[in-house]
Amino acid sequence: MTRINIALAQFAPSLADIAANLATIRQLRAQAAAAGADLLVLPELALTGPGPFERLPGFVQAALLAESARALAELQADSAAGGPALLVGLPHAEPGQARPFSALALLHRGELLGWRARVAGDGRDAWFIPGPVPGPIGFPVEGQPPIRLGVLSGQDLAGPDIAEALAESGAEILVAPSALPFATGGFDRRLQQAVHRVTETGLPLVQVNLLGGRGRQVFEGMSFALDDARRLAALAPGFVQDLTVTRWERPDDAPLASVEAARRTPPLDEMAALHQALVLALSDRLQGSGQAGVVVDLDEGPAAPLAAALAVDALGAARVRALASSREAAALATVLGIAADPLALDAALPPFLEGLPARQVAGLAAQALARRTGALHLCGLDRTSLALGAAGPAESFALLGDLDLGSVRALASWRNARPGGPALPPTSLEPLPGEAATEAILHGLLDLQLDPAALEARGFEAARVAEIQERLVRLAARRRCRPLVVRVRPPVPD
Template identity: 40%
Template sequence: MTDRLSIALAQAGPAAGNLAANADLIRATRAEAAARGADLVACPAGALSGLPLLDLIAQPAFLDAVEATAQALAADTADGGPALLIGAPWRDGTKRHNAALLLDAGRIAAVRYQAETDRGEIGSTEDDRFDNGPMPGPVNVRGVRIGLLVGGDLASADVAETLAESGAELLVALLASPFAPGRADERVQAAVARVVECGLPLVAVNAVGGEDERVFDGGSFALAPGGRLVAQAPLFAEHLLLSRWERGDDESWSSSEAEMIAPAEGDEALYSALMLGLRDAVAKGGVPGVVVGLTGGLDSALTAAIAVDALGPERVLTVRAPLPGGEGEALADSLDDAAEIVELLGCRLDNVALAPVLKAADSLLAPAFAGRDSAAAADRLHARLRAATLAALAERMGALLLSTADRTDRLLVLVPEESGCGYAVLADVPKALVLDLARWRNGNQPAGSRGPAGRVIPERVLARRLKAATPVGLPPVEALDDLLGGLLDDGLSPGDLVARGHAAGTVESVWRMVVRAEADRRRAPPGPRVSRRTAARLRRLPVGGGVIDLA
């Protein structure tokens, strides 16, 4: 029996489906932890496979490869170094589980499954694809009985209680919990509840990194008996957090305070989540950089700023390709603002003259449009040609074309053309919040930024957004975002929305716009989920068949 145990929490970002790269990352982390004196290295849920896997979980060949890779990692532990706890999907007969594997002494020493798969997003992100496992018992690590909480088991009093009653001395939670405002604190509070209920200390390791629409935010931590926080890793960064534990005379385990890094909050956390999501979309996509169509407006300016912060100015190409329609001073201001944004950010700017292309297209279609009101069709055609031009530039460079549409734009398709875009940084950011983030960035430089310090968006761009009117028939931006949130996220009735201060006619008009925009939304590029909104995935509605009245 040992009286001391050092646990390293390996807060890392595996790539979904890339078993070889993930195994190499685990090996490198184990080597670093061994050099720091760790007895056990705990990795996040899904550390071997990455998450989310979606329907890859159902592929037998992939699960075979997971098992073979886990066996190879287990063989590495025959060197006498630290034991490994890794998360992976695991097959048991016809069932598929979210599992924690203990690798030690050259073998897979134990396997434990997530027992409860309906605990929201405190833990695993794919509970609907995993089967429930049995209530677990503790595993033995160097003579210490450790209870494993996998994914959403952290939110379950029953699982922790079962482990405590089975003789566990210390709890280890393996998580893959994505970012949302306030969720980092929720994870800590859920863990405190388990510690208080069971009287056992607890360490929790969370994944970090962007994958698909998810942004895993890290924030791994350790709690001593009583719920006292004794170690905390940063949000939004890979980190190896070492906690050291000692057995007391009363057989309980305690730890003195170790590394404590305060988590980012509010606008800083949201901005950092957007940076991380974009950075990993580029890194895991294997592309050299991004292209941003710069208009001089706030959405494109903030998109460019996030891109420069995430990737560095040398990997961001901005393109100024104005459409006809702007006149005189307003157009000149917009072009000047785009140039100033580029100067502040330090990235490259290319200019593309669309007028000859648009003129040729208009001439080509003039006979078909003769005698008809073709203004709306021509505007959409011009927007598509601009989008196609930007997409061609990005494809020629092998780069990722970024959409500059925000959540409000996407729900109502106020930006007419996103085809060809590969990633939408602001997909889950309402229009009113775009302004808040831009103001925050002008006064702050986020941790890990590769961009410049100080102001990155001209004040005139912010002022123009404040004065900008929404399209005819729509309320001001703040009211519009509130209406969309109530309608799509909160499930409020028309009567509830009217009582909230929205005009009945406006409610009906916005609802019709949302329904009619469904076909365009389905063609929109993915972007990071950074809110609690159920419409973050953009609710799927019937395409065609008429509009369903709310009344």
């Protein structure tokens, strides 16, 4: 009888802070050892965190690779003293290789048992090159034949080829460190992909996903294990650091099987997951930047009240400051318990501001207040407003910029219905005239890439379609300079 205990460790690595990530990995390894784990599986890019590495100067990229290699050597030395083996993700380049792999290294008893690299690519990580199709890595078991680990990236689970190649090469379990960003409904799609791979190969599977907010992306964790019958053997909670130990046995001449159900945390419903993703994105943004809080213009647009409420949820009311140019905004600030600076847009303006639209003046005031107080300018605009020309500054953070107004209102209604916390006033939930048709046309033009004739055939008014298309064309250059938008919508099917 062969036994192996595999620990799934999801955490939020600090971007390019390899020393901090190394310290966290050591803490997780100590926890895994105390829980009786034989192997600790960490997310993809656990040593560096995910980032736009391709935008960095070449000497910074080289330093990042060198520091990652030194940290890996330290972990390899740690493993010589006993304790769980580690499967850790990092960028790695072979000698003479111009760009690195997104690689996975298996360390055990002071040895590097093998490298594997992500094969698939989706255009998000231009710095990395695809790796070769992998074979299994033998994991030593005292007195027994090694367990053959089918190590692959989470992105490589999107199709059948890599998993099937590992199964045909003798893998006994698929092990998938991942860095797959959150999107609404994304966990269900991720789980279904894994179920398909288990069905096709007949192998159990564990997936360990990254955690944390990283610029435009947020990662939910929600690591899991499936046995060879596609049953959920473990499910870690979403949006929090977690270590879950799964236990497996291989009887003589029998396949590896889960022998003890680990913790299975019920997944969040869609609105609860979206709320947690946005809260995590904002809190991690400020933790990474070191900014004191946020400034939001409560009159910026129909999504601004929800943006302010989410900021309170993420940071606490004391770290949220508002600009209020209307009585309604001042009243909302009182409801949310946040400090509000009044802004009189009908007052006399300095000569250099005369003639500017009132909303533009308010935006400049919000930026100035954010800079003066060392805060982040939280843009209160939604996807519809940004697409149709509302101007948010490029240095601001558009927490709701990927959601249309219908989704904003659905999330606000969900938030109001939950117990605890200040509720938004009903007026902020009322749809605007023609809102549904406008958003349907935008979806057709931007997401589905339909031409006006196709939209007219679906019953939309020709003049309205033409008006929106003309505005999108006219504003194309401005959209390139828009705020940093947190991506939460699922990809549009081909």
